[in-house]
Amino acid sequence: MLVVEGIKASYGHTEVLHGVSFTAEEGKITTLIGANGAGKTTTLNCIAGVIKPQEGRILWKGQDITTLKPSQIVRMGISLIPEGRHVFPQMTVAENLEMGAYTRKDKEGVRRDLEWVLELFPVLKTRYKQLAGTMSGGEQQMLAVGRSLMANPELMLMDEPSMGLAPIIVQEVFKVIHQIKEMGKTILLVEQNATMALNHAHHAYVIELGKIVLSGSGRELLQNPEVEKAYLGL
Amino acid sequence: MQYFLNGLPIGAIYALVALSYSLIYAASGVLNWSQGDMVMLGAYLGFTLFQLLNLGFTPALFISMAFVACVGVLVQYFILRPLRERKAPPINVVIATLGVAIITRNIALVIWGPDAQIFSSPVSAKPITLGALSITPQDILIVTVGIGLMLVLQYFLKKTREGKALRAVAQDRYGAILMGIDTQRSDGVAFAASAALGAAAGILVAPIFFVTFNMGAGIGLKGFVAAVIGGLGYIPGAIAGGFFLGIVEAIAGGKISSGYRDAITFALLILVLWLKPSGLFLRKTRQKV
Ligand SMILES: Nc1ncnc2c1ncn2[C@@H]1O[C@H](COP(=O)(O)OP(=O)(O)OP(=O)(O)O)[C@@H](O)[C@H]1O
Numbered sequence: 106m107l108v109v110e111g112i113k114a115s116y117g118h119t120e121v122l123h124g125v126s127f128t129a130e131e132g133k134i135t136t137l138i139g140a141n142g143a144g145k146t147t148t149l150n151c152i153a154g155v156i157k158p159q160e161g162r163i164l165w166k167g168q169d170i171t172t173l174k175p176s177q178i179v180r181m182g183i184s185l186i187p188e189g190r191h192v193f194p195q196m197t198v199a200e201n202l203e204m205g206a207y208t209r210k211d212k213e214g215v216r217r218d219l220e221w222v223l224e225l226f227p228v229l230k231t232r233y234k235q236l237a238g239t240m241s242g243g244e245q246q247m248l249a250v251g252r253s254l255m256a257n258p259e260l261m262l263m264d265e266p267s268m269g270l271a272p273i274i275v276q277e278v279f280k281v282i283h284q285i286k287e288m289g290k291t292i293l294l295v296e297q298n299a300t301m302a303l304n305h306a307h308h309a310y311v312i313e314l315g316k317i318v319l320s321g322s323g324r325e326l327l328q329n330p331e332v333e334k335a336y337l338g339l
Numbered sequence: 340m341q342y343f344l345n346g347l348p349i350g351a352i353y354a355l356v357a358l359s360y361s362l363i364y365a366a367s368g369v370l371n372w373s374q375g376d377m378v379m380l381g382a383y384l385g386f387t388l389f390q391l392l393n394l395g396f397t398p399a400l401f402i403s404m405a406f407v408a409c410v411g412v413l414v415q416y417f418i419l420r421p422l423r424e425r426k427a428p429p430i431n432v433v434i435a436t437l438g439v440a441i442i443t444r445n446i447a448l449v450i451w452g453p454d455a456q457i458f459s460s461p462v463s464a465k466p467i468t469l470g471a472l473s474i475t476p477q478d479i480l481i482v483t484v485g486i487g488l489m490l491v492l493q494y495f496l497k498k499t500r501e502g503k504a505l506r507a508v509a510q511d512r513y514g515a516i517l518m519g520i521d522t523q524r525s526d527g528v529a530f531a532a533s534a535a536l537g538a539a540a541g542i543l544v545a546p547i548f549f550v551t552f553n554m555g556a557g558i559g560l561k562g563f564v565a566a567v568i569g570g571l572g573y574i575p576g577a578i579a580g581g582f583f584l585g586i587v588e589a590i591a592g593g594k595i596s597s598g599y600r601d602a603i604t605f606a607l608l609i610l611v612l613w614l615k616p617s618g619l620f621l622r623k624t625r626q627k628v
Pocket residue numbers: 116121139140141142143144145146147148188297
């Protein structure tokens with residue numbers, strides 16, 4: 106289980122997370138929804154070790170990971186698929202996937218994972234030698250997910266994987282998220298596409314201005330009038 | 340055609356220095372002004388090992404490259420890293436590298452003294468003539484070793500784990516961090532490789548020029564101009580920029596006057612910055628290592 110306990114984080118002198126707490130259960134999809142600037146990305150960056158919270162703790166499987174470096178956190182089985190994908194544009198699909206497995210030493214396992222990532226994303230197989238920067242947004246998103254899977258993570262943090270994608274591609278992304286969950290991985294999903302996220306999540310949290318203001322099962326929040334008004338009434 | 344040949348060896352040297360600027364710039368976003376002084380250090384170490392200790396040319400080359408690479412790592416570890424951790428503005432980092440340049444220069448002055456040293460060429464400087472063209476074995480040596488090192492760099496960047504990590508950091512630093520790549524380490528690798536390339540340029544250039552404690556300023560600046568002409572941070576551009584500059588200088592020196600050579604170099608720099616600041620050889624948008 107991932108436990109986030111009262112984390113506070115700032116940029117310069119501006120505090121943007123004012124004590125965020127939530128949990129994500131193993132083998133389940135947990136979602137964090139909220140408006141622009143609510144602090145979703147900041148929260149994920151804290152878990153991934155890229156930003157250090159000033160206060161609070163982050164526990165993964167009972168171990169305190171708050172002060173670990175990003176490279177150590179990757180080695181503990183936590184991988185962040187960042188907002189905006191951040192694939193390596195001048196590298197081929199093959200090289201991008203290889204970088205995903207950067208911290209791994211088990212060659213045999215890497216080879217096996219590469220095989221099923223290419224099975225999960227046939228498009229990556231056909232584009233294997235293409236430079237990532239020349240691919241479409243949807244393809245790059247698949248690559249970002251595939252690259253993260255190459256780290257063989259137990260916990261996957263996904264920051265707006267559907268951002269900027271056509272509805273049909275969004276469907277595909279969510280199908281993949283489901284498949285990944287079926288493999289027993291734990292997923293923490295940040296989305297602005299609240300309807301989609303709540304439909305797929307076991308548990309959901311609403312974050313507003315750096316604070317968790319609501320939580321419940323995906324279904325509960327879908328029917329919550331406040332949530333409907335603020336996030337679903339599009 | 341003869342001018343073209345004359346420009347190749349100095350072009351190879353410029354290319355190595357340009358690569359050293361571009362590699363660090365691409366990998367860590369730092370403009371390292373101590374790069375020219377790594378050239379000087381390489382030249383002096385090569386001089387000491389080859390001339391004074393009578394080691395062969397090849398061991399002298401590799402030992403100086405390794406030694407200067409260590410200096411590069413020290414610069415990264417003790418100067419760049421603390422500044423990074425304190426989130427110092429880029430201008431402070433640039434000034435710090437200028438400080439390193441001045442300190443290196445002064446240390447060299449203390450060790451080797453103010454007099455210019457003559458590095459006698461390991462091979463003959465007598466031209467071989469082929470019809471209307473002539474080239475010296477020394478020039479052939481410079482170009483061969485220079486191109487050899489560029490190939491080694493390509494292999495390193497494209498095929499090795501460390502090299503690929505360096506490219507990843509250069510292309511997307513945040514993405515690289517999320518892969519578990521230690522950016523401090525890749526910065527160190529970039530500084531080491533750049534310093535080694537500079538040192539090699541120093542040993543190669545030593546038989547052409549005198550070895551002096553302040554030789555780094557001139558050659559460092561030329562290498563920087565070559566890097567900018569090729570597009571700072573763009574590896575193939577640095578190579579092309581180096582050879583281009585070497586050949587242009589040879590033609591300018593031959594056709595006009597060697598006195599105008601430096602003026603032409605900087606006129607070229609200004610022209611590139613004015614007309615095509617991303618470099619002459621960069622077609623697409625931002626392309627890196
Ligand atoms: N690098 C930064 N420097 C300064 N302030 C930042 C930085 N990144 C984010 N912020 C601020 O922190 C707050 C939270 O930002 P964050 O990116 O975590 O929000 P978000 O919920 O992910 O938003 P979005 O839905 O737009 O991605 C915002 O007010 C934002 O302006």
